[in-house]
Amino acid sequence: MMTIDDVKALIVSDESRTLELKKSTGELKDGMHAACAFLNTEGGWLIFGIRRSH
Numbered sequence: 336m337m338t339i340d341d342v343k344a345l346i347v348s349d350e351s352r353t354l355e356l357k358k359s360t361g362e363l364k365d366g367m368h369a370a371c372a373f374l375n376t377e378g379g380w381l382i383f384g385i386r387r388s389h
Contacts, residue, residue, distance in 0.1 A: 346385050353379035358386040 350356055355369040366381055373379035 345380055346382060353377060355379065355381045356385040356387060357383045359383060
């Protein structure tokens with residue numbers, strides 16, 4: 336089971352082959368593309384509700 340601390344550790348990381356961060360479900364289509372890519376490779380994390388400041 337993943338804890339809130341596990342999630343916090345993920346979201347401070349940069350996006351990678353196994354991590355995709357989306358600011359809202361308004362980005363659902365792009366998120367689903369990432370989910371399909373994860374399913375076809377090694378897996379990964381897709382997290383909505385994270386706004387990145389670049």
